[in-house]
Amino acid sequence: MNITIIDILWWFLSVVAIFSALMMVTSKNPVYSVLWLIATFFAISGHYILLNAQFLAIVNIIVYAGAIMVLFLFVIMLMNLNKETEPQKNRWLKIAGALAGGCLMLILVAALKDAAAKEQVASVNQGNIGLIKNLGKELFTTYVVPFEISSVLFLSAMVGAVVIGKKE
């Protein structure tokens, strides 16, 4: 079995994604959690680039790491949350939660490791379905109605956020 540069990149990005996700869950300080989650999103964007889904990689960085996480960071800093004000569950509840999540992971892996699609291969580093030319054409022909409805969704979310957030 020969190891290519794609294998090395894949394993590196996977280890970075899982490690920073674990650090996000276990950090005591909420600001550190946000920064670790941004690292996870960058690793997932690296996976998108590896799969040649370049449009989604850029959108992931702009929307998630750029807009959503900055919103989280602003809210945490406005509330002045830090390590001292962080509420903690007791130890048994934490152990029970970790056990429950581990059981879910065990069952999903056991159920899917013999799935029918096991021999299939996700083609890495080739194919042009993830480029903006193909996605834009599809988005403005087949999926034009959901695309326009999502603009209404954004408007209602904007109005809702202002109405909920304003002082009475």
Place this chain on the structure above:
Amino acid sequence: MPILNYIILSIALFSIGIVGVLTRRNAIIIFMCIELMLNAVNLLLVAFSKMHMNAAFKAGDLAGTAGTDGQIFVFFIMVVAAAEVSVGLAIIVMMYRNIHSVDVNFLNRLKQ
């Protein structure tokens, strides 16, 4: 890259999100764990889309636009997530203004 690798990576990220939701009490961290779960699903959708493209290519579809739908779905999931985050953070800010805490345990007074 075999599809099984992507499946197991996504399951791992999703389970870490579940563990975060179950073990933390800060409402903002719980919200971030939900974002992590959405991203795990997005990664798997993109991997499946490339898997379909590969299968169609081997079956002789040389134009190669099979599997575009999966990536469009990921785009719409991101749209919905952005709208969800704006409303959810507004609700958390309002909750903080009323009870001066982001601890989800204080929300049990909603049942009264």
